Amino acid sequence: MDDEVEFPITELVVAAAGGNAGAWAQIVTRYRPLLITVVRQFGLTPAEVDDVAQTVWLRLVEHLDALREPRALPMWIITTGRREALRYLAVERRTQPRDPSRLSAPEVDRQAAPLDEELMRAERHQALLAGMAELGTRHRQLLLLLIEDPPLPYAEISRRTGVPVGSIGPTRARALERLRRTPSIRAWMAAEADGRSAARMKG
Amino acid sequence: MEHRWDDDEELFADLVEAVRGVGPEPGTLAADARTTFAWHTLDDDLLLASLTFDSALSGVAGGTRAQEPDRASRLLVFSTSAMSVELVVDRDGRLVGQILPPCEARVTIEAATGEPTEVTADDLGFFMLPRIPADPVRLRCETAAARLVTDWVRL
Numbered sequence: 234m235d236d237e238v239e240f241p242i243t244e245l246v247v248a249a250a251g252g253n254a255g256a257w258a259q260i261v262t263r264y265r266p267l268l269i270t271v272v273r274q275f276g277l278t279p280a281e282v283d284d285v286a287q288t289v290w291l292r293l294v295e296h297l298d299a300l301r302e303p304r305a306l307p308m309w310i311i312t313t314g315r316r317e318a319l320r321y322l323a324v325e326r327r328t329q330p331r332d333p334s335r336l337s338a339p340e341v342d343r344q345a346a347p348l349d350e351e352l353m354r355a356e357r358h359q360a361l362l363a364g365m366a367e368l369g370t371r372h373r374q375l376l377l378l379l380i381e382d383p384p385l386p387y388a389e390i391s392r393r394t395g396v397p398v399g400s401i402g403p404t405r406a407r408a409l410e411r412l413r414r415t416p417s418i419r420a421w422m423a424a425e426a427d428g429r430s431a432a433r434m435k436g
Numbered sequence: 437m438e439h440r441w442d443d444d445e446e447l448f449a450d451l452v453e454a455v456r457g458v459g460p461e462p463g464t465l466a467a468d469a470r471t472t473f474a475w476h477t478l479d480d481d482l483l484l485a486s487l488t489f490d491s492a493l494s495g496v497a498g499g500t501r502a503q504e505p506d507r508a509s510r511l512l513v514f515s516t517s518a519m520s521v522e523l524v525v526d527r528d529g530r531l532v533g534q535i536l537p538p539c540e541a542r543v544t545i546e547a548a549t550g551e552p553t554e555v556t557a558d559d560l561g562f563f564m565l566p567r568i569p570a571d572p573v574r575l576r577c578e579t580a581a582a583r584l585v586t587d588w589v590r591l
Contacts, residue, residue, distance in 0.1 A: 254473050261469040266458040283462075284590070288572045290472045291548060291588040295484055316493070321590065323492040324510070358454035365455070379448075380455045409444050412451070422439045 242367055243303055250297035261290060263366035263373075264310055270358050271314035275322060285317050292317075303416050307363040356421075363417035372408035379405060475548075483584035485514035485521060490589075514575070514586040521575060521584070525591050529568050535561035535577055544576040545569070548588070 242263075248256035265286070272285045292313060300306045365373060371394070378390045379401075391398045412418055441447040462468075491511040512523045523533045535541050538561035545553045547569035557563040557577070572588045 249473075249476075252476060252478050254470065257473040257476070258466060258469045261465065261472070262461075265461065265465065266455065269458050270454070279459075287468070287472070287548065288588055288590055290469070291475060291572055291574075294472055294476045295585070295587070320490060320493050324590070357450060358457060361451050361454040362458070365451070376451065377455065380452050382456055405448075406444060409447055413441060413447065418441070422441060425439060 242306060243301060246297055246300055246306060267307060267359060267362040267366060268310050268314050270362055271311050272318045274355050275318040277318060281321060285321050288317050289313050307417055311359060360417055360421035364412050364415040367415040367417055368412055372411050375404055376408050477585065481583060483516040483582060485516045485584045485586045487512060487587040487589055488515045489513040512589065516584055519582060519584060521577060521586060525568065531565040531568055533563050535579065539579045541577045541579040545573055546576060547571045547573050
């Protein structure tokens with residue numbers, strides 16, 4: 234592992250596995266966006282997404298011990314989130330086979346964009362959100378504040394982060410550089426360079 | 437090799453799209469995280485039985501929907517190397533389970549919220565539960581030889 238890259242996730246996983254509730258809360262806060270993005274792809278309502286997320290978090294609590302490799306946690310969340318969303322859909326279909334609104338949601342979504350493109354976008358978002366989860370707290374917080382909609386004035390961002398207004402720009406650049414060096418983003422950029430999707434990107 | 441994300445503005449634009457797509461964090465997140473973690477078990481002797489088969493997923497897992505999920509009942513299998521638990525959930529929401537290899541056991545059904553229910557497995561390992569909680573559940577089984585807890589699952 235590159236020493237330059239701040240990587241607190243393994244430590245958080247070990248601490249949470251050992252019973253540290255604060256570390257667990259950090260894991261949930263950091264990885265919730267990734268999990269929500271994964272589960273939402275399946276056309277579930279927000280309440281259903283929360284149901285699936287609850288099952289995934291409950292299960293993760295008992296699987297922390299097995300996830301001490303840096304890349305293991307995001308991969309586990311993506312895989313388990315997908316499988317539990319599918320399970321939820323399958324069981325809902327079985328118990329409520331004639332609810333057309335629930336069944337048509339994914340089809341409607343897919344008409345908006347070609348399936349390939351949509352899958353690519355979803356995977357790109359997952360890589361970015363996994364990278365954000367791996368970022369140090371201060372850089373992560375600054376980027377999230379800069380993304381707020383409607384935008385926050387720099388003075389307000391400065392007040393919340395303690396970063397002087399004149400340093401926000403350079404700090405943002407450093408945060409983005411760190412993001413680029415997180416294991417999740419590096420893996421994604423390397424996979425694209427390998428060409429799995431390079432042709433599509435050019436076209 | 438050059439990548440679009442080598443450019444700060446391209447990277448940031450994609451990041452904005454990804455983060456805003458998630459939507460706001462629910463105000464209950466911290467409380468939810470605490471509730472979930474309250475289920476954390478620190479017990480080296482407890483076996484964790486993973487959900488290794490679920491008939492609800494058998495027609496969907498490969499990405500095809502060729503096979504309609506079985507509407508009559510649902511079969512789930514939780515496994516450890518030494519022991520497994522099979523569950524059949526019928527359409528009326530009754531649950532019949534069996535511990536394998538068959539043996540007597542005390543079985544506790546824990547729900548994410550609400551009180552646990554305790555039942556007894558007979559010498560063939562069979563146990564029954566008349567009503568299934570709406571929340572995710574897991575089973576805790578204590579036999580003469582071992583103790584196990586299953587993965588959480590919504591039944």
